Amino acid sequence: MSLLRHTKGGEVHERQSLTVNPAKTCQPVGAMYAALGINKCLPHSHGSQGCCSYHRSTLSRHYKEPAMAGTSSFTEGSSVFGGQANLLTAIENMFTLYKPDVIAVHTTCLSETIGDDIPQITENAIDKGIVPEGKFVIHANTPSYVGAHPTGFANMTKAMVDYFAKSTREDKVARRVNIIPGYVEPADMAEIKRLAKLMGLDPIMFPDTSGVLDAPQTGVHEMYPAGGVTIDELVAAGDAQQTLALGPVCSGPAAKALYAKCKVPQTTMGLPIGLAATDKMIMAMRSLNGGFVPEEIKYERGRLLDLMTDMHQYFYGKTVALWGDPDQLVGLSELLMSVDMLPKYVVTGTPGKKFLKRMGDVLGDKVHESFVRQGPCADMYLMHQWIKNEPVDLLMGNTYGKYIARDDDIPYVRHGFPILDRVGHQYFSTVGYKGAIRVLEQILNVLMDRQDRDSPEETFELTM
């Protein structure tokens, strides 16, 4: 009995009014994740407590870590009179009890619709003296009826610039580079920093959830684990020589804001997934370090290339269905194309102007063999219908693909956010040369496991 046997093939059932099995979730969870990447920051959900509870649960399910956040606990009264009183009480309570350095307020659909003016409420809080000296309240607007979780991440990241970055000198500090890593795992952030340091740069990464959502067991409840970008660093970002924004959807807006505010030149590029994209990032770093690439990095790259050569014969002509966040999808597609696999179906529920064009660039002359869809009805249901009509060799994306993987018996690699049904993914990066090695190994493993499972006895072989 198939789990999703309600989904049938045949003519693709076009819809306008509803989303079935979404390939996205809502803005605040992205804002919450970004805010956790600030050292000693307590995210705060300005709305009813249900939203906050869902967002925290989702982060906890994905990272297997406590995810702290406050809520304004709206009642019927607040939905009529606005949430000012709730937010003021919340700010006071949080500073008293939880002692964060920063409270990062994001809105929910409810407070957005009511139209609460967060900056004004915050100012009010400062006037009333309930924001202690040297502590901060920042905010981002995150209505989910526009945008999805990557948008929320982008908005909160931009808020970090708006509130903190400062240009304090004429010339910029050489080799200091801001890196906005995009909506990636803590391990990815650590890996990108490692590469930047190998390149002889002083990276300021924001947000930075490494050391926050992959912290060690200490035996005590750490309200604020050691990781995360500090306020000083965020201020200092304004004097950096350059900003590297990885992923236009998640990181672009903050980089642009930083340029507008502090004249820090910025380069926006794709996530460094796969060899070519990582090369691009390393080249951008090289233009800041006086033009060298250390042996260690060349060595890592060479190993990835060697592995790609060893593997390429198995990848030839394989088709893949992908879903998730735009920046991730472009990166993964590029990696797949580089080993001769075709991203046949690609869906994202996250809106954003340039996605289709970026996908077109990556797909090149294969563009006519692929189906790419973006927007509210670009969901897992649509993807399943496509697959029913013409199957693929591999599925790649977040946990929401597991029903399709089972129903149509297709090899499946989990990637992106959220992954709710596996443990350990947050420790392994999928960016940089090393990350690409992991992704390729995961892909080949599932493909070969399938071959082993399916091949008849006479062709089942010890070596492959």
Place this chain on the structure above:
Amino acid sequence: MNGHNIMTTAIENNIRLLEARKAQVQTKGSEPFNIACEKQSVAGSVSQRACVFCGSRVVLYPICDALHLIHGPIGCASYTWDIRGAVSSGPQLHRMSFSTDLQEKDVIYGGEKKLEKALLELIAHYNPKAAFVYATCIVGLIGDDMDAVCRRVSAKTGIDVIPVQSEGFAGSKKDGYSAACHALDTLVGTGDTSTIGPLSINILGDFNIGGETWVIKDYYERMGLEVVSTITGDGRVDDIRKAHGASLNVVQCSGSMKGLARMMKEKYGTPFMHVSYFGIEDMSRALYEVADHFGDKDLLKRAQDMVRDEVMRIMPELRKIRQDLQGKKAAIYTGGAFKAFSLVRSLRTLGVKTTIAGSQTGNPTDYKQLAELCDDGTVILDDTNPLELAKFIQETDTDLLIGGVKERPIAYKLGVAFCDHNHERKDCLAGFEGMLNFAREVHGSLCSPVWKFSPFRQKHKETTEKQDIFKPKATYIPTNVVRPGETSGGGGETKFATLTIGATEVAK
């Protein structure tokens, strides 16, 4: 009394509670027992609570041949997509996630048209037995007339389209249960009851997580009772329609289905009783009380035989497990308070003492009962937060936390064992075999060798050199984190520390 003193000190000195929360924490033995509860969470507290919609959604969604459409922005739907393992023996329609995915223009111009279109499309496509439409916060705010839309679609399609008034801000999860009960009430009484006999019941308030409803239903059927409907575990619309034909409502878990039982009593005169299926004591009592209600000797006899057989079947292993668990301490944090009672008893069966007991939504009677059940010194909590929970666990030197998804990582970070007795439990924990599963789960986590390495557990043993060598400092900043040096006042040069990377020194 000693325990009491320690607790009081813990509360007064070591744990900073929000002033407004003080009344929501009490220690058994500190008279008079008068806990504050049923309050809205304090704004700004990291509450573990959810919303009205969440309550309605978890309660209704196990009805597996109905369509469940969430009218609201996307998040509310995607977080509740197949969120707990309410198992179905047939249709799987309930596990799909349907959302009107409201966009900005809908928020401005209203979402009624979109809702109607979505319903018509879905009903035509899936042909469900009935449809539930859930209101989320924003729907309450933009003022969509869901009732009218549902009525229209009902008239057009000929199936029941039931609005669930579950705007998130209108209270807590509990209010969501009552909205769900109202929705169910519109179905009950619409089916044919002519074939139903007198020895018949409805099972209310069990959601078939890990197949629990099946286990319970099997017990009742073995006793000789007819189970008319299971509301809502493995539920079917047509069974619910004829629920009023049953002679008795057996209601589990005080919070969620009490409302429906009350409504049915009023409308149809169906009596109801409260039971719990967790633990040997409570499970046996449930079967006996139901038998008593019917005053039927054969029923009672069969119940007794069954209890004896079942208990004998699980006892040998329980005894073994108890030997390992004797003297351990547990903290309980549940959604509803009713479950906490059963857990305290079940843990006692296993030789485990309850040091902390709390819930998200208990009422004064619940907490009083809970306090009576617990030993002196037990901390009783209403609507707690991670900080409090973690502190109390450490102060009371607790070995195991029983809770839900948000509590699990709190326990693990502390190095404390954990058992999920909430949405994410995978095994059946109800009934006699459920007791055994529960014991195995607790045993599995509590006695895992991983805790040997945990700093928290090691504190209680002699300090070893090794422990000092490896204990991470909370304040340590990993080497891969670069911090800019102190900025020397207004716009001066920023100094960077020298960094060692591999063998190369890079001076900044």
